[in-house]
Amino acid sequence: MTPEAAADWLRAAAAGHGFAAVGIARPDAIVDAGARLAIALSDGHHGSMDWLAETAARRADPRVLWPEAQAVAMLAFNYGPREGAFAALSQPDRGAISVYARHRDYHDVLKGRLKLIAGGLVSRAGGDMKVFVDTAPVMEKPLAAAAGLGWQGKHTNLVSRRAGSWLFLASIFTTLPLPPDEAEIDHCGSCRACLDACPTNAFPAPYRLDARRCISYLTIEHAGPIPRDLRAGIGNRIYGCDDCLMVCPWNKFAEQGREAKLSARADLDAPPLSVLAGLDDAAFRAHFAGSPIKRTGRDRFVRNVLVAIGNSADAALAPVAEARLADASPLVRGAAVWALSRLWPAERFEGAAATALAGEDDAEVAAEWRAGLGQHEEV
Incomplete structure (x- = not known):
């Protein structure tokens, strides 16, 4: 041949x-x-x-x-x-998961x-x-x-x-000397829709990405607490981010019937934050078996869920975050503190902080309590 x-x-x-x-x-x-x-x-x-x-x-x-x-x-x-795959972004009590991870x-x-x-x-x-x-x-x-x-x-x-x-x-x-094809040229032109769509301004310039500000990096690869100044921009995106992809004008020329080639899990379209926040390690592994989400690990994932709860402005989710204050993971506890600093009235947060700071032995979690107190003082 x-x-x-x-x-x-x-x-x-x-x-x-x-x-x-x-x-x-x-x-x-x-x-x-x-x-x-x-x-x-x-x-x-x-x-x-x-x-x-x-x-x-x-x-x-x-x-x-x-x-x-x-x-x-x-x-x-x-x-x-498929059409309607981004409905979760308008439902703050639900989690938005990147399309590829569904x-x-x-x-x-x-x-x-x-x-x-x-x-x-x-x-x-x-x-x-x-x-x-x-x-x-x-x-x-x-x-x-x-x-x-x-x-x-x-x-x-x-x-x-x-x-x-x-x-x-x-x-x-x-090792076969297959004949090469001609390289494609850039067709972006003056369009900057993807740059403007980024919720956390992760593009310092066109064609350059600062992963440290990218929601996909922050919710998947980043191991520690998500930087405070970026949390609000994350919204309810609990695993990855598709904003820069979904606004690309070239998507209108995409092939039809593409969804039939991979079967998405319907339960990952817009899962309730209240359910996801309560997953322990065993439940997390079972729930996301076969999914790329499993590789991120339970603690990082629940951290993401709690950030979304903090962004929800839904006081009904405060008890869900409160339950995670006793979590074994400092990463999860710290995210729960931040969520409650946004959902609880100042008086309740201040009272809880006084008790928590007396017994909290993790420096980063203690810092979250102090930051929350400072936030309420500014208000």
């Missing part, structure tokens, strides 16, 4: 497994990506994601990751949501399909293959742009003229 025929077979096989598009890039096609990554790391925009710095050399050049690779096939899977963990779903495609290609054309779905130091978005699948928009995510912004990316590294 010629390299051209192998590439044609790959595209047909990928379409048969539900992928929206396939493109091929040379391993040396992202020469500028390493420099952009170095600037982001120097500016501290990666936050606590130290692995980005530790693997920077391999990310910047796929040939460092696998010197034998002759081509990188990039595959895009459209997970675009399905079974995409790492598992797509990697199985990639292995079938790669195995079929090896049996027909020979060569060696390695498949990756966000599980290795691969800069998927620059490679996808180099492979012609789309371009990195001002929100730094990949945008496709045919499939919009709702894309999972996966890669097949191969």
Whole structure:
């Protein structure tokens, strides 16, 4: 089989497994990506994601990751949501979960399909293959742009003229000399809808993301208390954030019927905050089995839920937060304190603080009580 025929077979096989598009890039096609990554790391925009710095050399050049690779096939899977998927944002007593996390963990779903495609290609054309779905130091978005699948928009995510912004990316590294596709050019123009939509101003400039202000980072990757000045902007987003994706004008050209390719869990569309806040570790693991949410862990997740409760302005949720003041996790207790500082009257908060501060042995939780007292004094 010629390299051209192998590439044609790959595209047909990928379409048969539900992928929206396939493109091929040379391993040396992202020469500028390493420099952009170095600037982001120097500016501290990666936050606590130290692995980005530790693997920077391999990310910047796929040939460092696998010197034998002759081509990188990039595959895009459209997970675009159905109409009405963002109703939770207007229901403050409910949690808003990022669209991708309402399905079974995409790492598992797509990697199985990639292995079938790669195995079929090896049996027909020979060569060696390695498949990756966000599980290795691969800069998927620059490679996808180099492979012609789309371009990195001002929100730094990949945008496709045919499939919009709702894309999972996966890669097949191969020793086969597959012919590369032409890179896509930028079609954002003067539009800045994604930048203006960010609730926490996480974009210091177009095409640059400061993860330290990004709700997806804060609710998923960040291990400690969420910075106080960013909590209000989070609203009821308890796992990830889709605002910059959902406003992209190119989504209107996305393929129809895409939701049928992945089955979303209806119970994750707008789950009640009152239920989620009460999950212990065992219940959390059982409830989110097979979901990417499980990897974040119970304490971080309940922290997020309590921040949302604090933003709800719903006094009926105060008892839910109060129950978490005795939680074994300082992270959860601190978030509960903040929620109550916004839901309780000043007199009640001050009385509870006096008792709590006498027995609280965690410095960060104590700081939350003191900050709440200061907040009420300012009012």
